[in-house]
Amino acid sequence: MSVLVYADNSEGKFKKSALEVVSYGKALANQLNTDLTVITINATEPEQLQKYGANKILFVKDDSFIFNAKIYAGIITEAAFTSNTNIIIIDSSTNGKYLAPLLAAKFNAGYVSNVVSAPSNLTPFTVKRKTFSNKAFSNTVITADSKVIGLAKNAFEVKEDPTTAEVEEFSPVLLSTSVKSESIEKASGKIAIADADIVVSGGRGLKGPENFKMIEELADVLGAATACSKPVSDMGWRPHGEHVGQTGKPVAANLYIAIAISGAIQHLAGVNASKTKVVINTDPEAPFFKAADYGIVGDAFEVVPQLIEKLKAFKVENA
Numbered sequence: 001m002s003v004l005v006y007a008d009n010s011e012g013k014f015k016k017s018a019l020e021v022v023s024y025g026k027a028l029a030n031q032l033n034t035d036l037t038v039i040t041i042n043a044t045e046p047e048q049l050q051k052y053g054a055n056k057i058l059f060v061k062d063d064s065f066i067f068n069a070k071i072y073a074g075i076i077t078e079a080a081f082t083s084n085t086n087i088i089i090i091d092s093s094t095n096g097k098y099l100a101p102l103l104a105a106k107f108n109a110g111y112v113s114n115v116v117s118a119p120s121n122l123t124p125f126t127v128k129r130k131t132f133s134n135k136a137f138s139n140t141v142i143t144a145d146s147k148v149i150g151l152a153k154n155a156f157e158v159k160e161d162p163t164t165a166e167v168e169e170f171s172p173v174l175l176s177t178s179v180k181s182e183s184i185e186k187a188s189g190k191i192a193i194a195d196a197d198i199v200v201s202g203g204r205g206l207k208g209p210e211n212f213k214m215i216e217e218l219a220d221v222l223g224a225a226t227a228c229s230k231p232v233s234d235m236g237w238r239p240h241g242e243h244v245g246q247t248g249k250p251v252a253a254n255l256y257i258a259i260a261i262s263g264a265i266q267h268l269a270g271v272n273a274s275k276t277k278v279v280i281n282t283d284p285e286a287p288f289f290k291a292a293d294y295g296i297v298g299d300a301f302e303v304v305p306q307l308i309e310k311l312k313a314f315k316v317e318n319a
């Protein structure tokens with residue numbers, strides 16, 4: 001009986017969250033003294049996953065597949081039955097959050113989301129998860145024989161553990177579904193907040209919508225998504241889709257840069273799952289400084305343009 005991980009990719013490339021779930025799967029497989037099987041769909045280099053401990057890699061290659069949760073859940077369930085597994089691990093990307101409940105229903109499994117560490121106990125199977133807008137942890141027991149684990153982003157380190165894996169093409173017997181994605185047209189060329197590695201976010205301290213040009217420019221240089229605090233979107237300075245926090249979108253980026261944002265508890269609740277938080281604020285008493293890893297006490301209108309120039313120069317030097 002092996003552990004099965006679904007490794008998602010973006011345009012064929014594995015994201016960090018995919019490597020995190022594979023590393024988690026390997027740790028769990030070691031704990032259970034079993035093998036790790038990974039399934040991936042339309043990744044360009046599926047064999048890369050052997051670097052992170054996969055013993056078997058099942059890859060589906062069919063360019064006509066466009067992400068559709070029902071179809072993908074069907075494929076992953078079929079892979080679970082083929083590989084005789086009773087534990088499926090999945091990331092917490094937007095796709096992962098669509099997939100996990102469908103998988104749990106198909107697999108008749110107990111599903112726990114937002115998991116942050118390997119099981120503390122195997123009998124009963126107990127995992128630690130984040131809860132209450134990431135302000136608390138809960139030790140949760142999965143009593144069902146089959147289990148679906150949704151791993152929180154940035155919760156488990158990517159760890160190399162090279163193996164020689166069996167790499168096998170997997171041809172699922174696709175069941176017909178009531179819904180099929182024919183094509184995807186992205187709303188804009190922008191990076192989505194939920195899946196971004198870096199997020200640059202602006203607050204009310206920027207004083208007006210015209211000043212968000214520098215937020216966009218910084219985001220451009222860093223290849224980041226742009227975001228904002230609630231009042232900024234309430235006042236119509238930025239679209240509502242950019243509002244992050246307890247009542248907005250959650251952010252679990254590798255780097256979250258908060259510019260002229262005070263760090264109210266409702267804002268922090270939505271961004272504190274990010275790995276490294278940087279704050280730029282004129283007020284040294286702003287609450288965000290307590291939550292941040294790095295802080296600059298300074299005027300955004302002076303600091304941000306300098307940061308952009310330095311980053312541009314760094315990119316030219318290191319091109």
Ligand SMILES: Cc1cc2nc3c(=O)[nH]c(=O)nc-3n(C[C@H](O)[C@H](O)[C@H](O)COP(=O)(O)OP(=O)(O)OC[C@H]3O[C@@H](n4cnc5c(N)ncnc54)[C@H](O)[C@@H]3O)c2cc1C
Nearest residue numbers: 203204205229230245246247260261262266281282283300
């Ligand atoms: C039920 C409820 C839910 C909420 N949900 C959310 C949510 O999901 N997300 C959210 O963001 N908020 C939420 N809020 C609002 C939240 O309480 C704060 O009011 C809000 O986050 C403040 O936004 P801000 O930090 O951009 O603005 P402000 O509180 O006005 O802070 C602006 C900051 O900019 C700094 N500043 C000013 N000028 C400069 C400058 N030139 N350079 C650098 N820094 C400067 C100031 O020192 C200050 O710290 C919620 C509130 C409630 C009651």
